[in-house]
Amino acid sequence: MADRIILHSDLNCFYASVEVNENPKLRDQAIAVCGSTEERHGIVLTASYPAKRRGVKTGMANWQALRACPGLICVPPHYDLYVKYSRLVRNIYLRYTDKMEPYGMDECWLDVSGSRQLHGDGTAIAEEIRKAVRDELGLTVSIGVSFNKIFAKLGSDMKKPDAVTTLPRDDWKGRIWPLPVSELLYVGPATTRKLMSRNILTIGDLAKTPPELLHDWFGKNGIVLWRFANGEDNSRVMQNDYEAPIKSVGHGITCSCDLRDNESVWRVMLELSQDIGHRLRVYGLAAMGVRLAVRSNDLSGSQYQTQLSYPSQSPMEIAQAARTLFLTRYSWNMPVRSLTVTGINLVPSDQPTQLDMFGDEQRRMRRQKLEDCVDEIRNRFGKRAIFSAALMGELNMPDDGRHEVTMPGMMYS
Template identity: 70%
Template sequence: MRNRCILHSDANCFYASVEMLLNPELRGKAVAVCGSTEERHGIVLAKSELAKKAGVKTGQANWEARQACPGLIVVPPHYDQYCKFSRLLRNIYLRYTNLVEPYGMDECWLDVTGSTQLYGSGEQIAEEIRQTVKDELGITVSIGVSFNKIFAKLGSDMKKPDAVTVLDDSNWRERIWPIPVSELLYVGRSTTRKLMERCVYTIGDLAKTDPAYLTSWFGKNGMGLWIFANGEDGSRVMPDGYEAPIKSVGHGITCSCDLYKNEEVWKVMLELTQDIGHRLREYHLCAKGVKLYIRENELDGMMHQMQLPYPSQSPMEIAQAGRVLLEKWYHWQKPVRAVCVTAINLVPEERPVQLDMFGDENARMKRQKLENCVDEIRSRFGKRSIYAASLMGDLHMPGDGRHEVTMPGMMYT
């Protein structure tokens, strides 16, 4: 796989860059795009280079960002514009290859292996894309060039903004192995902590660790991390428009302020599962299990899952399973900032189900008809045309539409 030429293009300070295009008076100033700009508990979604240099960080509360940068200009997000510029970026990439795989709104992988005879080396293509984006869209990108997706992404992070970094057989070990292991894709906070407890501090340390040890620590994911660290990633860049088979249906959100009680989290889960139930009906699928992810206000997370007694499309049944997981596993040592509910172990809705002779199947069928009717009304007249009384009032969910933006892309192998 070393003969491939993979690019990873990352738009610099994407949200903030778009805001400065929409309002040229913001150029050259410290700008942060924040949710709930009228509330001190809103968080920073993106920041400009000047704001970053002043110490503003993504995920900070608005008031913390203003403390770090007293002259900070805070603006609300405009997701419709971010989606528009994301499409324009992909249209530029598609001039060079149809193998363009999004990873979030502002990042894409490109496989230009078959394009090098037409457009030159990977570095030349990357430079041409970098300049074209700057000239046509007025924003900048940083591009990593390498022989696999993992290293290409590392390369795009090495030099910012508006730069191209090449990692090939001649230099990748000396440049990548000294990097902290936390920078490797899919090495999150929990995995980093476990690795550092075992004296694995850099990507080079990870590469030199016995795969058997990594497998004993992390299961099959440990072997995957070893492969990534040693440059053996063989995952493909999927073609533009590729839709992966649906394996789960999830919905999550970062709340506009911290949550302190089960009841507050329950309302958020119930609101999120309205959309999950609707999408399951659209896909003609039912969930056999539910997964709950809770993130504390200091960004540590908890994830657990459980099986449902019956395959279900019911928002209420999915939310109730989430509540069971919450009450069983979350001990409220810290308040909650983000909630994500996912329907897992999906099966076709027409698959026969073994009934429970002690269950009330008639009651379940009545609820299903009611929820189908509610879903139809919401589809025709809007999501707030009909909803549970318990969802009235402030749910501490931002109203700026961020949770309705489809964020494309995970890696496919």
């Protein structure tokens, strides 16, 4: 049986490349797409290659980047453009396969095994895609080609920008095993430190470590990493229209200034909950619980959660549960920097529920009808067409579209 042909496509310096596309005067300049210092997001989101060569790195504070690269051009992010270009690139991928699994906005796995008769082997397909993205959209992409998802992703990181790297089954150990263990997907900084403390420095070292030891150190994740290092990843590339089961629905924000009183916190919670209630309705789900994450301005964080009496899609009920958690659990030792509200323990919204003989079910149903109506109005005319009076005025919440950006999550198996 022939090996699968898996591609991992990674758009180079994505945000910066889009900005250059939209403003050609920036071409060949040292630029960085930076969050707003005033709105508490003053870090480098991505940098162009000229800036990277002068020491600018993703995650740097703006002032650090300017110190490393005097004359650096700082550009604010335009998330609507990034979403647009991401969709255009994926339309190119779909010419070759419908097995396309996004990993964030700028990365995708593609299973092109069924396309070899039409377009040739994996390297030929990758070259076609690379040229199409460059010629049609003005962006560059690095593509890894291999027989599984893990090695395809490793390949896309090996040569940048605008390149194709192939790691076939008969040649992967000599090229992959010498790599630092931190290059392997899901080996983050904490895991790297633990492995290095046991003298496991390379992917090859990890592959040769007895799996039972890795299980003792890291649980089942240790076995997963061992299989990855030994080329035994058999996870599928999911269909383009695949939707993973929804386990929670949340919304969080880093506020544009510290929140210093309960009223300011309540208004942010209520605004966040509007989005949660809407998405629960779209998904046909209801929350049986609420989780609240609070981060203080010293960057320390805490999480609290509670159960609801009824499955709920109500923004008000979700926000009130979050407020109760905050008032009873947060000590106000420090001002609040960011909040995340999440509906958890989800159930189908049409699932029958046991009524509470001491509750006012009629009042609750009236509120539900009202909120259904409000959600419909917001759907048709925009989220500011109708809203609670408590949400009038400045909420200290940035509204630049960053919530539309999909960050990398977990690879589907």
